[in-house]
Amino acid sequence: METHTAKRVEIVIEAPLERRLTDALTEAGVTGYTILPVRGGSGRSGKWTREGQVGRAGMVAVVCLIRPERLDGLLEAAFAVVEKHIGVVSVTDAQVLRAERF
Amino acid sequence: METHTAKRVEIVIEAPLERRLTDALTEAGVTGYTILPVRGGSGRSGKWTREGQVGRAGMVAVVCLIRPERLDGLLEAAFAVVEKHIGVVSVTDAQVLRAERF
Amino acid sequence: METHTAKRVEIVIEAPLERRLTDALTEAGVTGYTILPVRGGSGRSGKWTREGQVGRAGMVAVVCLIRPERLDGLLEAAFAVVEKHIGVVSVTDAQVLRAERF
Amino acid sequence: MTEILSLAGENLISPIILSFALGLLAALARSDLTIPEAVAKGMSIYLLFAIGFKGGVAVSAHGIDATLILTLIAGIVLSFGLPILAFALLRVMTGLSVIDAAAVSAHYGSISIVTFVAGTSVLQGRLIDAEGYMVAVAAAMEAPAILSALWLVARSGGKGSMAPGLMREILLNGSIVLLVGSFFIGAITGDEGLEQISAFIVSPFQGVLCLFLLDMGLIAGRGLRQSKGVLGIGAIGFAILMPLISASIAVVIGTMIGLSTGGVVLLMVLAASSSYIAVPAAMRVALPEANPSVYLTLSLGVTFPFNLTLGIPLYLAIAQTVTGG
Amino acid sequence: MTEILSLAGENLISPIILSFALGLLAALARSDLTIPEAVAKGMSIYLLFAIGFKGGVAVSAHGIDATLILTLIAGIVLSFGLPILAFALLRVMTGLSVIDAAAVSAHYGSISIVTFVAGTSVLQGRLIDAEGYMVAVAAAMEAPAILSALWLVARSGGKGSMAPGLMREILLNGSIVLLVGSFFIGAITGDEGLEQISAFIVSPFQGVLCLFLLDMGLIAGRGLRQSKGVLGIGAIGFAILMPLISASIAVVIGTMIGLSTGGVVLLMVLAASSSYIAVPAAMRVALPEANPSVYLTLSLGVTFPFNLTLGIPLYLAIAQTVTGG
Amino acid sequence: MTEILSLAGENLISPIILSFALGLLAALARSDLTIPEAVAKGMSIYLLFAIGFKGGVAVSAHGIDATLILTLIAGIVLSFGLPILAFALLRVMTGLSVIDAAAVSAHYGSISIVTFVAGTSVLQGRLIDAEGYMVAVAAAMEAPAILSALWLVARSGGKGSMAPGLMREILLNGSIVLLVGSFFIGAITGDEGLEQISAFIVSPFQGVLCLFLLDMGLIAGRGLRQSKGVLGIGAIGFAILMPLISASIAVVIGTMIGLSTGGVVLLMVLAASSSYIAVPAAMRVALPEANPSVYLTLSLGVTFPFNLTLGIPLYLAIAQTVTGG
């Protein structure tokens, strides 16, 4: 089946930053993304689990599929938000159906 | 460690279609998949969040790891379901342990 | 933007094994991972859904981003836990920002 | 008239309505207040179980009223018929496509159980009895409207298809099963059963309803905010006019088949209410081309609040005038 | 005999059992009715807290009964011993592998707290008192069976290993900690404490239990549907026979150590009930080769419903005959 | 003195405190006992709604007390001022960086609604009335402290920025909106409204609070376990000393503006309590460089348990001596 090359960007970031990240993405013209809940994790700032949280704490994972040429714009927008915060950003090559959506 | 090449297909689709998608996959001989909850997202049909939903609405992400040669069969089966609906399909190259499982 | 090559390892494993897996990872020197909830899935041991579970049953997905050279260590550690159990392990090539974190 | 207004006034300052208003305002003000999905679903399960059980107990007490069958048939006929009326209205009043118009119609033929619950609690507040089996009627009215909508699309050459298994899915959807099931449990165990669990399903009921409506307000508000501009004045007019028409038809039928005043009110409420759970999900499967934000905004953002605030007291006033109850 | 049947009859038409039946039917009919995992977990936390607390209050009221220690020991011995009996039976009655048989045995040595709760509420319904510390006995019976199962495997040369930390995990698993903890809270705060929270842990208890059993029914039904054909007639026979044997042993022990009629019934219920939360999770870690759908289906799909419907009233009848209470 | 101790003693063996202790112990023992996030959030929504509503009803009953405005101002001043005091103390007592010290200060200027709720339930237990509008004061005290903290950082040349939209976010955060909203609903519907839902928001309140505190204990315990060694003795000393200072200031102000004994106690509790929901989230946005485990451990792991166990009875004793109530 015909597919189109794209980049899959996965951003794990603390929940309180979620809205700021998605706003930044929208500003950078990235209107397509999916937000996955995160149950827990571990990193330089230690271990944590969803249950061990009060209120809005915790992390979320934001997944964006975009055209390769738009990757840099996205990364800059994302990084501006993630920079000072807890979280990670990763990119993988991907193929997508229905390019018209990207 | 020995690994085997495979394809990782990720399908984000509206929850009411979940059963139809998995049935289609099973028919296409794809018996291995993992379904992840989705907290929210944005696309051509606008933004939404899990909390802002009543009943069965919302989206889910279905992840399938399969042998490369079976990719087309899967994509056709998936596309038949996703086609008219809200959602995205992406594919990435992957390596898997325990090929006997695919 | 500058990125660094890394491996993205995704391990889907039954929830009762979660702590054992993360302990094994930590022992293998893997201190960075994210745990995603899993809603359901299907495999050789049949179909299941989160709602159809009592107590601690169900699965989780553990995602690790690591430097390529550390992949084998991780896979061995992970495999030692997953081996006898229900679950799958997949690896994809990835790019990450902020290599200092890995 | 003044009486209706005072009635509406009373109704408006009840904790239930104010909780809904609070949610609506919070959402419009973009507060991050949210009720976890699982909790909201848990509350709706509680409400369905409680309302079904109590209906069953009432039936076991007063026995199967002769008009039961008639009312069930009336409900099913309404659910089949109202979408056709709605469709015609929509084609006249709005520029909606055939598909969108049909999808919206399905919602107005079907029912909103929360509106029904709000109706019953208004009746309780005024010590007006109603036939216990009205919850069974509510269940019977959920699905037929969907078939009418699909028929309307097919008729206009559209390809809205009754996907395989969809009918089973609709008839066995959780809320119908729970409502009917708990209705039978209540009917079987009767007052003795009620005694055992009334501290759970009766006393806290109103309070849970408050929190549930708070959540409904949040959802309606978020929906309205996101769908600004989606709806023309015609569509909004429809979402107010349609429930009034449905209720008027229901009051006639209800009185004809000899329901009590309370029963007539509930039949009006069912006819006037529009679905936002079962039908939207079914539409995503059967009519995916239909735009969800159109039917969700009309049903949840306009008609639901209208019924909750002005509709119910109005229907009550009308029913009392007509039945002289 | 007729008395037992009428007892069973009464028991069968209680809201609790009917809710379970509703869930079972809904699942078998493939309805999409589900109770969110978080809500189900919340309800089980509520039930554990309430049952533990009430047990503690009862102890603080009647003081530490002399037979407390004896009953605890009896419970532990049963939990250690029953798996061996179960294992022998399984090897004879079924074609299950050593590993599978051992895994199943662990479940039948351990207990089901919901079955215990159902038992207590049947006693309450008949105004039969029971020793408050039976909840402590329930907690004590959860874990030992797991050790026996591992021993059985080791004995047959299997390599089911007591993974490091597993013992701690089992002994400190949430349900045991909550049950024992709330038991002590109840024992310390006594009637005064109960007074403060009885509107939460006493009055709505039966109602919450209904919704919880509705969920149990859904889960059991889905399990049964998926594991069609997994089980032979022998295995199913075992799942009915074993609880009867366990209960018979328990009635003897219970009477010997001089428990009240209610206490004897609860000890029988504990012995006859089989785990489907703590043990399955432990088995996944300790005996991963064992097939989950075998032990889950037997424990949750066959034995649990049997105890809930016929078992409990039967045990009550037996206990009353034996103790003459 | 002995009186305080007996008071503290009484307080310590209440189901509420023991539930918190149970959670703490379970977490420290690494039990897997957890309360699902959704359920915990649901309970906190329930508690906020109930406490706000009851406050509103009280106001509608006793009318707007003349001191209302004064108390609101006092609360806001305290919330602005206490962080500056806390900051100075931290710089003296601990080696925390400017950023960390400022972040911690924000928590101690703001409030913990659960501590407030625990305070009210201690007052109820002793039949001491308090001004209903204290919940409004609680809401007013949540946010100002955050501004002070940012100012402290800016002053020291730090770049903690009031991110755009952050202020709106803080003022409209869910807990404030729900608390204030339900307060108004209670004030509008008054006793009549309370009657309708008291079976939901009054009777089970204490019980829900137990389970909620069980969860708080679990979270505090897990936090303490993970942040071993993060905190010096100085920091821990601060987390005990600061609430005492805040309470002492509050007792003076509260008496000056003529609050009732109950009102003074609640103002002390608010001043002494520290935030662990609204402020931490805001800090992650405004002062991301601040180390979360420092402020969370101090606020949730040290100050919260201290206030819950010894603090509240102490504040009550002081208030009674001072006001002679």
Ligand SMILES: Nc1ncnc2c1ncn2[C@@H]1O[C@H](COP(=O)(O)O)[C@@H](O)[C@H]1O
């Ligand atoms: N190497 C990694 N792989 C996957 N997830 C990570 C990794 N490092 C950090 N994370 C996630 O990002 C969160 C914060 O990481 P950190 O900022 O390093 O504390 C962790 O809790 C994980 O959820």
Ligand SMILES: Nc1ncnc2c1ncn2[C@@H]1O[C@H](COP(=O)(O)O)[C@@H](O)[C@H]1O
């Ligand atoms: N480019 C994208 N990357 C990731 N997820 C997407 C993307 N586009 C759409 N989605 C997901 O698919 C859902 C429906 O998309 P759409 O059909 O474009 O409205 C969105 O709510 C997202 O969850």
Ligand SMILES: Nc1ncnc2c1ncn2[C@@H]1O[C@H](COP(=O)(O)O)[C@@H](O)[C@H]1O
């Ligand atoms: N090919 C696959 N792709 C994605 N997930 C899989 C696949 N196979 C198995 N899984 C996941 O792993 C779980 C256990 O698989 P199994 O051990 O084959 O029963 C399933 O329930 C799925 O969640």
Ligand code: NA
């Ligand atoms: Na209708």
Ligand code: NA
């Ligand atoms: Na047993």
Ligand code: NA
């Ligand atoms: Na404070």
